[in-house]
Amino acid sequence: MNIVIVSTPAHAERLAARIVADRVAKEPSLVLGCATGGTMEGVYDALVTMATAEAVDFSRVRTFNLDEYVGVATDDERSYYHYMNERFFSRVNLDPANCHVPDGSAPDPEAEAAAFEAKIAKAGGVGLQLLGIGNNGHIGFNEPLSSFASRTRVQPLAPRTREQNAPHFGGDPAAVPATALTMGVGTILESKEALLVATGAHKANILATTLEGPITGVVTATALHLHPDCTVIADEAAAAGLALTDFYRATAAAHPRLGRYEHLFD
């Protein structure tokens, strides 16, 4: 696990975007695992700005999103497909045929989950997986006690998640779908590289628990300690609960791949 502490959310967004853009330049047919949520909005904005300024070519990139609400159709503005299309897909030269988000309106959600997992496998697995982290430690919609071996499936949402996402459903947690399709923890762990972005003081507790606490099924994100190449980008506020910050700063600056981004840390 590599931990990079940067000064502000804007620094975190620019660094994440830089890492993605550089990977796409190096690997034009990259399989990019996409995340949604408030944190990622700024990451996509930074990535689109970079892609426009530098003519980053996404024409051969394949994308797979982490999750979608069951019962919410692609053209519903509350869907993650809509979020992705508005914030990223339509703003760069991605081929819509290469952009995959689980279909929340599929008549058989379990079959949709299995088909989505098969599509990821057919693409050769995810090369670079973007991740946010929920206040309860979920990655994707893998709520507490999701098996670390789980695959794409239907997952009931935790009450806390439905509260967190209620603003997108008129402010009423009961209006948030009770289940979602999510990539599994096992699927995420098989990505070649994972990049988790956490910003803001409200993420300080869960980040400290995840990074410096024990690996436990109760906090799904702790599974990332089992990932062979996971980087966490945290702004100062999200990193405020961490004990080993001097160590993280020293190792990030000296890291063979991340160290060259040191000018973007603050």
Ligand code: PGA
């Ligand atoms: P957030 O969501 O970026 O809106 O905090 C992250 C998540 O729940 O995965």
